[in-house]
Amino acid sequence: MFEERSKSRPRVVVVGTGGTIASSATVSTDFHNYDVSDSIEQILAAVPEAAELADLCGVQAVNISSHRIDNSILLSLARRVSEALDDPGTDGVVITHGTDTLEETAYFLHLVLRTTKPVVVVGAMRPARSLSSDGALNFFNAVATATTQSSRGKGVLVVANGHIYGARDVMKRDTSSIDAIQGSKFGILGEVREHAAQFFHSPVQRHTASSEFEINRLQELPQVDILFDHQAAGTHLCRASVEAGSKAIVVAGMGNGSLSPGLRKGAALARDAGVIFIRASRSGQGIVAPLHSDAELGIITAGSLPPQKARILAMLGIAHAKDIEQLQRAFDSY
CATH class of the missing domain: 3.40.50.40 (Rossmann fold)
Structure with a gap:
């Protein structure tokens, strides 16, 4: 059922990690040769419509391509996100991320974040300022999802092309297609419509608030x-x-x-x-x-x-x- 956003203005922390959504190419039609170039502040400035949905606070965790993310970065990112969620003034978190390893980071956070607040991971398949760039709309939809009350308690979510996926089952299933992010045979959880999330399914496996894994207990990963x-x-x-x-x-x-x-x-x-x-x-x-x-x-x-x-x-x-x-x-x- 469609649900209106809360009438009080929510506060969303946007954590930037880099990826294609923060990249630009020298040629607008080159979708493969580009570098991470934009800070989280530049992403926020490029999508002013998102600021109409919530008070946005940008945090730069790292600014790299996601194939460079290692265990130490995973742990550091999880701690930054956990700290943001522990703030009573934070209503949700959006994480901008490269699509190459987006599914791994999302699932890791899905297992270690003890929260019912919305956490949404979002990326892009085409760099900013390229023809048909998908990053701006994906980011707007991610903020819309993070500010919808029915997003609470569903664990870490991934938004791409207007669809909402659960972190456990989302996969990148194409090397460069605009619809590379998909939900395998288990499908999507919902869609973004009228600037809010509309859900049709919920994750049933353990995650986030019901998880036994704790980020505060982890100093390193094997x-x-x-x-x-x-x-x-x-x-x-x-x-x-x-x-x-x-x-x-x-x-x-x-x-x-x-x-x-x-x-x-x-x-x-x-x-x-x-x-x-x-x-x-x-x-x-x-x-x-x-x-x-x-x-x-x-x-x-x-x-x-x-x-x-x-x-x-x-x-x-x-x-x-x-x-x-x-x-x-x-x-x-x-």
Whole structure:
């Protein structure tokens, strides 16, 4: 059902991290060769219509392409956002972000932010000031979503092309198409209409306010590697991962997370070394179901989480000292 925005003027903190939404190219028709150039203040100034929806406060966390984001930046960003949310005067947070790893950052925040306030991550597929740039409207819609009362309690949301996605299931499914951000087989949660969010679905897995993961308990995140399985794969990458100090290995397996003979040997190698081994799928969508052989090799199944998000959950579970059984329960719950 459509819901009017609160009549009192909301306050939204806008946290900038860079990405295409903060980039510009020398040629307006070049959608691939560009650099991060704009500060969060410039983004706010470029979309004055958003200031009609809320009092906006800009914070620059970092200003980089999202493929450069590492674990330390994730932790720092989560702390900045958590601090903003703890302020009683903050009604919501919007985070501008590059689309390459937007889904990973959104899911990480979805798991560690203890809040019911709206948190919306937004990016763009085309740089600012290019032909048909999508950043300005995406940003406006993100602010509109953050200021809609029914956005509360739904965890971290992602807004793109007028659609609202949940952080758990959103994916970038195209290299450069304007509609690259999609919701896989689980669809969208809602749309932005008449300058407000209209929802049709809600996330049911644990997140944010009901999550057991705490950003304040995290000083660092463990190394977790992702390996891509294929025909005739060897065990050497598993061995290299173990020797490099990885605490878990996520495999993008075939179909239902099926493992090649080489990766099955790698699973045994990881088990003997005390390294967590997780079966995900390279298929792009669907649920990886448990197999009878998983117990023998100490394998965890990732459910419907793709490899890149399975890595996020594995890092948090290991950082919170979860054993294999507890980790599997986490994969079944989040």
